[in-house]
Amino acid sequence: MKNTIRIERAFKDITQAQLAELVGVSRQTINTIESNRYVPSTILALKIARVFEKPVEEVFILEEGD
Amino acid sequence: MKTRFLFPYWCKYLGVILFLVHLPVYVFRKELGFTDFSPTDTGLLSGSHIFFVLTTLLMLSGLVLFAFSEEKVEDEQIAQLRMDSLQWAVYLSYIVLIGCLAFTTAHQDIKDLVRMHVWVPLMLFIILFRWKMFRNSRYSKEDAV
Secondary structure, eight states: OEEOHHHHHHHHTOOHHHHHHHHTSOHHHHHHHHTTSOOOOHHHHHHHHHHTTSOHHHHEEOOTTO | OOOSSOBOTTHHHHHHHHHHHHHHHHHTTTTTTOOSOOTTOOSTTSHHHHHHIIIIIHHHHHHHHHHTBOOSSOOHHHHHHHHHHHHHHHHHHHHHHHHHHHTOOOHHHHHHHHHHTTTHHHHHHHHHHHHHHHHHHHHHHHHHO
């Protein structure tokens, strides 16, 4: 599963640390999600999408093989 | 994140203190008078039992507190790393135990191996979990650059 968190952050002009604080996780977790090393839970994915005011499918996109 | 069955963050420091306290008791056991235990003296206040409480139990309590305390920022990824580390620690420690028991025949050695197994899974878990946490933070530092 890929995601557009990095792009959305750039649009909103917030850092990884700020996003982490908004959704209540560590900065490392945001970093690993951005770099596709960790797949977040549904709750965390919804929280992240809510910060960017977008539907979750626009922030997290299923890939072939998922 | 709400966590179940984890000690508060400050317990990590308490764990380190308990672990460190057991070391001088063990190293200076002669000076502290914990030698030549009488085999007939088996009460709760016997020298051998007090020595056992001050060394093995302090060490174990320290390791348990350190291993199962919350992190400063607790989240689902850390919970997953913790579970992965615990699973690997149990696998590895049982592989080591079964391997050692297979090549041991003396009764005393078997007792020592089982006694060793009291703290080996905990130690392995702590090492694996800290290593995964360290690797995680190093990767994210590299990515941030």
